[in-house]
Amino acid sequence: MNRCQFVDDHHHRRHGVKRLCDILGLSRSSFYYWRRTAAAPAARQAVEAGLAARIRKVHQDSDGTYGAPRITAELRDEGGPVVNHKRVARIMRSIGLEGVRLRRGHRTTVADQAEPKTPDLIGRDFTAAAVNTKYVGDITYLPVSGTKPLYLATVIDLASRRPAGWAIADHMRTELVIDALAAAGRTRGSLAGAVMHTDHGSQDGFNRSSQRWLVGAIVAAR
Template sequence: MNRYQFVDDHQRRHGVKRLCEILGLARSSFYYWRRTAAARAARQAVEAGIAARIRKAHQDSDGTYGAPRITAELRDEGGPAVNHKRVARIMRTNGLEGVRLRRRHCTTVADQAASKAPDLIGRDFTAAKVNRKYVGDITYLPVSGAKPLYLATVIDLASRRLGHRRPHADGTRHRRPDGG
C-alpha cells in the first residue's frame, strides 16, 4: 500500500488535509493520484496482457530468450507495439531472464604438486636505483572471434616504467648468463 492509498482509505475518518500533513504529502499530489487512477489501472491491465505474452514467449523458448529476442517475437506475432525497454522492465518485475552464453576461458591450471616460485624481492616493491629490481605480470585479453591474447610486462621498480635493458657504457648490451 502506498501513502496515497492510505489517505484515500482513511480520509472520511481523519480528513485529507490532516492525513497529508502527517504523512508529508502535498494535497495536490494526492488529488492528482486520485484523478489519474483510471489511467493507471488501464495501463496496468495492458501491462498484464503484455506480461502474459512475454511469459508465453519465454516459455516457448524453454527460458532461453532474453528481452531483445522476446521483443522481436512479440512484434512478429502482431498485437500492440512493444518497446524493448518495456519488455525488459516487465521481465525484470516478473523474474524472467534469458540465458547468457559466455564462455569462460581457463587460463591457468595450477599443478598442485609443483613447488611454488620463491619471492626473490621479499614483497619489497621499492628500489633505490634504476635497473636493479624488476617485476612482471601477465594478463589475459579476450578477443572476439579469435584466440585469446596474452600480454606480459616487466616493470622497473625504481622508475615504474616498462623494463628494457640499457646498453653498457661501451655500447654492448647486458647478457644473461645463458647467453640470451
C-alpha cells in the first residue's frame, strides 16, 4: 500500500489528512492530486473486472470452446458497452482462458490442370424453382479418432436444400461420387435432365457432373 492510499483509508478515523501526511512525510498537495487521479484507474479496473466476469460466463456456457471472436459476438448480442475482440482477447489471456482451436482443414479439392474446365450451366444461380432440376455436390473430410479419416460425398437439391443422396468411404475416388449420385437417383427415381454443379476436383467424379449427360449416364448405369 502506498502512502497516499494509507492516508485515504485512515484520515476519517482519528487523525486528519494534515497529521497523517506530516507523519508519513507526504505533502498534502501530492495526496489530493493522487486522490483526484486515482478514481479513473479504479473505475477502469471495476469495468475490466465486470467484463472479465461476463467473458468467463460465456466461455463456460460454451463448454470452454469459444475464443475471443465468438465471445465478442455473444457479448454484443447481450447488449451493454461496446467491446472489440482485441480487448476480449487481452482479458482472456489475463484470466487464463482460451478457446478450442480447430485443426487445419483437410484439402478435398485438387484441380486437374490437364482436364478441360466444364461449363457452369447454372450461371452462379444457386436457386431452383422445382425439385430435381438443379443439384450441387461436394466432398467433406470427416476426421475419425483412432482410425483413418472418412469422406462424405453429398448431392443436394437446390430447390429443397436437402440431400437427395450421399455416400461415405475411406477414399475420395470416383466410386464415392458415383455411389452418392446413384443414391440420389434412387431417391428421385431419375436424375435425367437435371444439372449438377460442383468444383473442379480431379479426384472427384463430380468434376464433369455439371453436364446433363453425366447425371443421366450414371443413374442409367446403376
